[in-house]
Amino acid sequence: MIIRDLENVKTVEWGNGxxxxxxxAADGLDYSVTDTTVRAGTKSRxxxxxxxxxxxxxxxxxxxxxxxxxxxxLRPGVLYALNENDPHYLVASPHEDLRLVCVFSPALxxxxxxxxxxxxxxxx
Numbered sequence: 001m002i003i004r005d006l007e008n009v010k011t012v013e014w015g016n017g018x019x020x021x022x023x024x025a026a027d028g029l030d031y032s033v034t035d036t037t038v039r040a041g042t043k044s045r046x047x048x049x050x051x052x053x054x055x056x057x058x059x060x061x062x063x064x065x066x067x068x069x070x071x072x073x074l075r076p077g078v079l080y081a082l083n084e085n086d087p088h089y090l091v092a093s094p095h096e097d098l099r100l101v102c103v104f105s106p107a108l109x110x111x112x113x114x115x116x117x118x119x120x121x122x123x124x
Contacts, residue, residue: 002027006035010110016042016090017097024110032108038062038090038098047087051104054081059099065089074098 002023010021020035036055038044055064056079064080065071067087072080082088092098 025107032104038092041094055100062092062098
């Protein structure tokens with residue numbers, strides 16, 4: 001059994017926020033769980049080429065935007081899954097941080113960070 005609390009997990013500055021890595025590859029579960037904060041007013045172009053990701057919004061608001069411009073509002077209780085390594089923009093509202101619980105498969109190593117650029121998707 002693995003027991004972790006927010007104050008004692010590895011915290012990574014991922015580019016436009018913080019990712020608290022509750023489970024990583026070292027835990028041997030084949031998936032990771034993170035508690036991710038996206039800073040208010042930020043826009044991140046992302047694509048996970050080596051991982052599938054599912055995110056559940058627990059706090060704040062924002063949107064996940066497909067590259068064709070299709071926007072999906074995020075608020076507490078909304079889940080999105082990037083089931084085809086989908087390139088996307090993750091946007092936090094201008095007035096509050098966005099907080100997500102995310103699951104990655106396969107598991108993250110735990111020290112990954114983004115190289116953010118508005119013209120190409122950051123990936124790991």
